[in-house]
Amino acid sequence: MQLSDLLRCPSCRGTLDDKGSKDGSSCPSCGTAYPMRDGFYQDFAPEIIAQSGFGQWVLESRPGVAIYEKYLRVSFVRVMGQNWDGAFTPALEDAYLVSHVAPVDGPVLDLACGAGRWTRTLVETFGPERVIGLDLSHTMLERTHRLLNELTLLRGNATQLPFADASLGAVNCSNSLQLFPDPEAAIAEVGRCLKPGGTFTFFTFRKSTSPAYRLLQGPWEKITRVQAFHEEDLRSWLTKAGFLVTDFSGPKLIIQGTAVRG
């Protein structure tokens, strides 16, 4: 299937004209234009200049993105996931993706792909023509483009995805649900865009049940404007979005999960 067949106006879900052309496209129904930026990605969130919150501000800044994977992400996972011994490694994340992402026919979306380290794992597993990276941060997309320069990249908002209903084969979302202002709405969007049988894999964080650890995790959530989850909330949002949860695991405060679209 061509990318142009999958794309829809994120605002009104209308079919786009000039889909994916060099000049981008626009929606005949609501009149919104979705321009190409820097020749390598189409912008499906042109109305969002910068999302609020210190965490997202860092993830859109050049210095922040330059040190994101090597330093910021490692420290973030250490505090939020209680990964003080470093036992939860990038290689374990790779292994989880390889064993749990199980697409039905259709593209594999890396939702909030960031700087692309785990998008690359999906590309190595499913091939570059099958993977799409989407993120809200221009600077992150630039970084992923440098790493995977043939990959289809889109700028977009997790709560208004630019895809047709039941068009994607699988969706992965690593280390990002906690950052979305409305994670329940993002999960509902993933449910709308996934084909029946396709997997949704995610890696995020539990709220600690230890009052002592909450003294650290709580302020860290406030400073970086993220939220750790109660497992029951995630499960109920997934169920409401039409998913069957098939795995809920991960050490300490780390959640690795897989849900299959019914």
Ligand SMILES: C[S@@+](CC[C@H](N)C(=O)[O-])C[C@H]1O[C@@H](n2cnc3c(N)ncnc32)[C@H](O)[C@@H]1O
């Ligand atoms: C902590 S990073 C994770 C990146 C990558 N998946 C990883 O595991 O390293 C979170 C990403 O979510 C993106 N993001 C934040 N809000 C978003 C939204 N509403 N829609 C799409 N992406 C968003 C940020 O720009 C950032 O790249």
Ligand SMILES: [Zn+2]
């Ligand atoms: Zn529209």
